[in-house]
Amino acid sequence: MSPEEFRKYGRAVVDWVADYMETVEDHPVRSRVKPGEIRSMLPLAPPAEGEEFDAILRDLDDVIMPGITHWQSPNFFAYFPANVSGPSILGELVSAALGVQGMMWITSPACTELETHVLDWLVDMLGLPERFRSTTAGGGVIQDTASSATLCALLAARERATSFAANASGVDRPLVAYTSSQAHSSVEKAMMIAGVGRERLRLVDVDGSFAMRPGALDAAIRRDVDAGGTPFFVCATVGTTSSTAIDPLPEIGRICRRSRLWLHVDAAMAGTAALCPEFRWIHDGLETADSYCFNPHKWMFTNFDCDCFWVADRAELINTLSILPEYLKNEATATGAVIDYRDWHIPLGRRFRALKLWFVIRSFGVEGLRRRVREHVRLAQDFARRVAADDRFELAVAPPLSLVCFRHVAGDETTGRLMDDLNDTGRVYLTHTRLGDALYIRMSIGQANTTEDHVDRAWALIDELAPR
Numbered sequence: 001m002s003p004e005e006f007r008k009y010g011r012a013v014v015d016w017v018a019d020y021m022e023t024v025e026d027h028p029v030r031s032r033v034k035p036g037e038i039r040s041m042l043p044l045a046p047p048a049e050g051e052e053f054d055a056i057l058r059d060l061d062d063v064i065m066p067g068i069t070h071w072q073s074p075n076f077f078a079y080f081p082a083n084v085s086g087p088s089i090l091g092e093l094v095s096a097a098l099g100v101q102g103m104m105w106i107t108s109p110a111c112t113e114l115e116t117h118v119l120d121w122l123v124d125m126l127g128l129p130e131r132f133r134s135t136t137a138g139g140g141v142i143q144d145t146a147s148s149a150t151l152c153a154l155l156a157a158r159e160r161a162t163s164f165a166a167n168a169s170g171v172d173r174p175l176v177a178y179t180s181s182q183a184h185s186s187v188e189k190a191m192m193i194a195g196v197g198r199e200r201l202r203l204v205d206v207d208g209s210f211a212m213r214p215g216a217l218d219a220a221i222r223r224d225v226d227a228g229g230t231p232f233f234v235c236a237t238v239g240t241t242s243s244t245a246i247d248p249l250p251e252i253g254r255i256c257r258r259s260r261l262w263l264h265v266d267a268a269m270a271g272t273a274a275l276c277p278e279f280r281w282i283h284d285g286l287e288t289a290d291s292y293c294f295n296p297h298k299w300m301f302t303n304f305d306c307d308c309f310w311v312a313d314r315a316e317l318i319n320t321l322s323i324l325p326e327y328l329k330n331e332a333t334a335t336g337a338v339i340d341y342r343d344w345h346i347p348l349g350r351r352f353r354a355l356k357l358w359f360v361i362r363s364f365g366v367e368g369l370r371r372r373v374r375e376h377v378r379l380a381q382d383f384a385r386r387v388a389a390d391d392r393f394e395l396a397v398a399p400p401l402s403l404v405c406f407r408h409v410a411g412d413e414t415t416g417r418l419m420d421d422l423n424d425t426g427r428v429y430l431t432h433t434r435l436g437d438a439l440y441i442r443m444s445i446g447q448a449n450t451t452e453d454h455v456d457r458a459w460a461l462i463d464e465l466a467p468r
């Protein structure tokens, strides 16, 4: 494709994207295809010779779009959002065009320096502890996902506990980690991948708001020490995936300090709320954490993938993940004057993700981001009031932020059927969770373009379809 052709088709694709933005609400929110339906429309063999670009664009509409679930629909209330925005898409486009491989400072200085700078901005924007700033012993890095950030934190914790022995058997006592029974599955996965073993993860009991009980954590640690184990890692959650429960960081931090355990805080979704000073209480106690992550690719209008991960002591992370083969040696690295982010995560190569984040922060402005987050929380609180006032429904808990979990009082079967009926209309998409023993519908309000009208219409539909 010549630059001239790129200009032509690039314009066509940008028009296609803008049309999609304008018409996203015309599609059923959740894709209706059956398993195998998309593949059945694809040719068995790839084309031997290049095809016309117009033909590819046609198939985008005819073959691909029926199999898309519209995460960018303002009627998408499922899971947690995976928002994009105009500035973010354009940042992604430029990043794709530059095709920079940012593994080291020398491989594109701007890729590293912009990332460091934007992550320092975010320390201010979210009111994070000073010790995460790059000008201290700590610092931040962009990872693909919260799952990867949690794995890196766990690996660094393992190295701390085993004094950087050649392998985890450097300690003769079994390592043990802790998280709440409501934590994300990525903690258990990290235990498997790190070779510590999922059976060494204690799922600590939660209170009535589904937040970790510090007393239960303390007791579990003492039990494991008495049994000859080596506690090494605690993952607390600020905003669980099921219900946005917020673990009490001050108490958990005190326990971790006393026993010298690595404390990682996973705020994948809820962290974005701290843009607003009135929601910063969610991070009370974060000053004692060794590491922290949140996902701008959820609620901060930045295309997937983009997870921001900070550590209080970057040397511990770098010593865990650094290997320097001959072919990567260079003067800038040798002088120690630069950051080489390849040592801050698992892969060697890395995309220029800071660009889209920079586009987003500059285009929205901090106040622009705050206004949207505030509005989502307000809409969710209003929605919760309506649910609570209707005696067909009950709330799981008073929603801390923008996720409302509710159920039909007639029980799991009626609740499940209501959710299926809602989703079958194609006009909304909601998903479920289990809290305690009961099934709940999750109404997650955080899609970039969701307004009061969308929430009103969703409520009207729920009101209409819920049995009386």
Ligand SMILES: *Cc1c(COP(=O)(O)O)cnc(C)c1O
Residues within 6 Å of the ligand: 080, 144, 145, 146, 147, 148, 184, 186, 237, 239, 240, 241, 266, 267, 268, 269, 295, 307
């Ligand atoms: C969404 C979520 C994750 C997983 O995020 P990825 O970036 O997809 O790995 C982890 N923890 C919590 C609390 C989440 O809500």
